[in-house]
Amino acid sequence: MPVRIGIDGGGTSTRSLIYDDEEGILAEAGGPACALSGGLERALQSIGQTLEQALTKAAEHGRPVPARPGAIDAVCLGISGAASLPAGQPLSEGVSRFLGERGYPVSPERILVVSDIEIALAGALGGAPGVVLIVGTGAVAYGRSPGNRTFRADGWGWLLGDAGSGYDIGRAALRAAFAIQDGRREDKTSSGLVAAVTAHFQVSALSQLVPMVYEGRIKVSDIAALSPVVAELAAAGDPVCLAILDEAAEALAQSVLAVVSRLYSGEGEGERPTGPIPVSYQGGVIRHSPVLRELVVRKIEAKGERLGVRCRVKPPAYEPVVGALLLAGASPEKL
Amino acid sequence: MPVRIGIDGGGTSTRSLIYDDEEGILAEAGGPACALSGGLERALQSIGQTLEQALTKAAEHGRPVPARPGAIDAVCLGISGAASLPAGQPLSEGVSRFLGERGYPVSPERILVVSDIEIALAGALGGAPGVVLIVGTGAVAYGRSPGNRTFRADGWGWLLGDAGSGYDIGRAALRAAFAIQDGRREDKTSSGLVAAVTAHFQVSALSQLVPMVYEGRIKVSDIAALSPVVAELAAAGDPVCLAILDEAAEALAQSVLAVVSRLYSGEGEGERPTGPIPVSYQGGVIRHSPVLRELVVRKIEAKGERLGVRCRVKPPAYEPVVGALLLAGASPEKL
Structure with missing residues (x-):
């Protein structure tokens, strides 16, 4: 059951979805804004908060994400302003560190950071x-x-x-x-x-x-x-x-x-x-x-x-x- | 030779004109902005500066304004923002005080403060x-x-x-x-x-x-x-x-x-x-x-x-x- 995580880091709110290749969506959580204009630390805080909540909810629903390498296959973070800022690497590393510290090791290479418009397009047209x-x-x-x-x-x-x-x-x-x-x-x-x-x-x-x-x-x-x-x-x-x-x-x-x-x-x-x-x-x-x-x-x-x-x-x-x-x-x- | 003074207190510059009922325009001087948004004191400073210069120029041109009551018959000041601010009285009094201190007594009642659009209209249509x-x-x-x-x-x-x-x-x-x-x-x-x-x-x-x-x-x-x-x-x-x-x-x-x-x-x-x-x-x-x-x-x-x-x-x-x-x-x- 490889797990995938989708994150919408928007200018007014942040949302995280946890998904399992067999079960579909396991849990979802929302939190405060995540604009890069407020600084990388603030953005990572919002992302971490919604991730933590979503992981907790998944566990409460009886479908916890296993704390072992490979359990989380990939994360995609769409973030407002990512197109014009060289924030991809620090964000990938930040999310990797955050998940690692909580027992879910994911290498930064499996954490894709894209612009918010990229995830909007993928969502609107189902990836087409x-x-x-x-x-x-x-x-x-x-x-x-x-x-x-x-x-x-x-x-x-x-x-x-x-x-x-x-x-x-x-x-x-x-x-x-x-x-x-x-x-x-x-x-x-x-x-x-x-x-x-x-x-x-x-x-x-x-x-x-x-x-x-x-x-x-x-x-x-x-x-x-x-x-x-x-x-x-x-x-x-x-x-x-x-x-x-x-x-x-x-x-x-x-x-x-x-x-x-x-x-x-x-x-x-x-x-x-x-x-x-x-x-x-x-x-x-x-x-x-x-x-x-x-x-x-x-x-x-x-x-x-x-x-x-x-x-x-x-x-x-x-x-x-x-x-x-x-x-x-x-x-x-x-x- | 009753003297009249016209002042344009604009948002980007201030101008003063001195006029004599017999001779016409005696002197003119320009200075920095005079927006009321910068505070009454700043506005009065700009006005004072151009007034002082114009009075000096008039004297240099051999037509000094006599330092006695009644020599200056009337002053009109058109100022940006005057329409929406209750600045008329303090401005009249400020200009009166300024002129009085320099030996040109004019009562505040003879100092008319109007909006900048009022003097623009009067200028454009010659008072009609x-x-x-x-x-x-x-x-x-x-x-x-x-x-x-x-x-x-x-x-x-x-x-x-x-x-x-x-x-x-x-x-x-x-x-x-x-x-x-x-x-x-x-x-x-x-x-x-x-x-x-x-x-x-x-x-x-x-x-x-x-x-x-x-x-x-x-x-x-x-x-x-x-x-x-x-x-x-x-x-x-x-x-x-x-x-x-x-x-x-x-x-x-x-x-x-x-x-x-x-x-x-x-x-x-x-x-x-x-x-x-x-x-x-x-x-x-x-x-x-x-x-x-x-x-x-x-x-x-x-x-x-x-x-x-x-x-x-x-x-x-x-x-x-x-x-x-x-x-x-x-x-x-x-x-």
């Missing part, structure tokens, strides 16, 4: 090649071709990019609310946005937000937290919020098509897909807004057609943490 | 009612009706508004450069923007900007400083930069029309203009980009027509500091 669109506070499209080439579009952060992200949607909503109040919009359609924004931030007038924003009391994540408000109003037919989501969807579809164009533009014959190109998505903002999702799907398919490629958008097969398990060698049949 | 559009790092439209009602649209700062500002133009340029590099733009038109942005920030690749931005080494004013680069490329026909300026112009025209609608929608019969509504502009971003200016003018006139009002956009008559002089009682004939 294709493209994933990730829309949370930030936004990025990432793909892997059948010939194993990869390409990332956007993911440049709240100021330089992340076009169509939760932050972008929240920012557009804030700006639209002020524009509506000023009378700066040509469409005189009434919108519940001003009331929804003031209610969300628990203020009685928009102008109270001004010092809150410029004194730094409203942060990037607080602005992204407005996106469910926009999604809800859009679902109820609010034209201003529908326009905000339409613009976000446009940008998100562009990111996906940039990846599709790069990976499937037929540089090698083997890269030319016979069937449609598999596309999926991850992230709370797109998963929780059917309106945004439908707009994105429609735009991806339409833009693809104009480029002469067929894209087929499917709901994600698995979450990113399961993608990590797949990259650690788990078999999709047991999930 | 109408609307001014101010486009610098930020953007705001402000107007005064013949019946003395006022209205401000936008000016909500870089995150919540300032639609069409230098910051907005620079931010759009940064985002467009990353999108072009990713292949996220549908128009495959080549653009000199990526090269211009990297040259402007003296980096060899766009990706080097990522840590600079998120570690806070690139600030709001640095982003606004990209707008002349965009203006130059647009003037040379670059389609991406033209599109950025077009979107900025659209937002700026909306702000102007919001003010026009509010002030001239015929609430009182006396407010209904017989001739066209006078509109002008101030600020480095619009003054230094003929392309932006032409787009804004065209859009204001077209949008006005759709609303059934005639707007006539004229170049600014005077700078804001001269607007302060006019509000201090100077006669336009002597300027």
Whole structure:
């Protein structure tokens, strides 16, 4: 019963899954954020905490991981920011040390550290090649071709990019609310946005937000937290919020098509897909807004057609943490 | 020879003008920024410095201001942020004390403190009612009706508004450069923007900007400083930069029309203009980009027509500091 571990080291939470080649998933545990920006030690602490909990739970469920070499076959850790930081080796060594100290010796070579977008892709498409669109506070499209080439579009952060992200949607909503109040919009359609924004931030007038924003009391994540408000109003037919989501969807579809164009533009014959190109998505903002999702799907398919490629958008097969398990060698049949 | 003083207390520089009812402008002096956000003391220091210099220059030019009560008839200080801060009285008293200590007694009642947008309007339209559009790092439209009602649209700062500002133009340029590099733009038109942005920030690749931005080494004013680069490329026909300026112009025209609608929608019969509504502009971003200016003018006139009002956009008559002089009682004939 070789054991595999998948870890999703995200910017807002960390999750660990323990999987057995015969039994499937044995246990799962979640914990605090794991962004590398908070330092390697902090990240390792979060990872260790969720690993320890998951191992304890597996034992409590009567399926303890044996404390001997080879019991844990492989670990895959997907971590936010791993793409741009030379953190792979220290993280592999840190996780190896942590597991070793608790009686589960695993060599660092069996501990794969990849970017969070890599596990998101693997989870969304069950390990198959294709493209994933990730829309949370930030936004990025990432793909892997059948010939194993990869390409990332956007993911440049709240100021330089992340076009169509939760932050972008929240920012557009804030700006639209002020524009509506000023009378700066040509469409005189009434919108519940001003009331929804003031209610969300628990203020009685928009102008109270001004010092809150410029004194730094409203942060990037607080602005992204407005996106469910926009999604809800859009679902109820609010034209201003529908326009905000339409613009976000446009940008998100562009990111996906940039990846599709790069990976499937037929540089090698083997890269030319016979069937449609598999596309999926991850992230709370797109998963929780059917309106945004439908707009994105429609735009991806339409833009693809104009480029002469067929894209087929499917709901994600698995979450990113399961993608990590797949990259650690788990078999999709047991999930 | 009653003397009047106009002061423009701006966020990037301070200017003082000394004027004599018979001779016209006697002297002028400039100094460092005067934003109230830096504290009242700092603002008063900048103001004092430019006042002292201007008074010295006037004396050097053989036209000293007599050190006796009544020699200085009135002072008008337009200061950034004065609209939202209760700083009027302490500023009046501070300037009065400063002048008194140097032998020029002026009672605080003769020292008018107004917002920077008020002196910009007075300067742009030579003291007449109408609307001014101010486009610098930020953007705001402000107007005064013949019946003395006022209205401000936008000016909500870089995150919540300032639609069409230098910051907005620079931010759009940064985002467009990353999108072009990713292949996220549908128009495959080549653009000199990526090269211009990297040259402007003296980096060899766009990706080097990522840590600079998120570690806070690139600030709001640095982003606004990209707008002349965009203006130059647009003037040379670059389609991406033209599109950025077009979107900025659209937002700026909306702000102007919001003010026009509010002030001239015929609430009182006396407010209904017989001739066209006078509109002008101030600020480095619009003054230094003929392309932006032409787009804004065209859009204001077209949008006005759709609303059934005639707007006539004229170049600014005077700078804001001269607007302060006019509000201090100077006669336009002597300027």
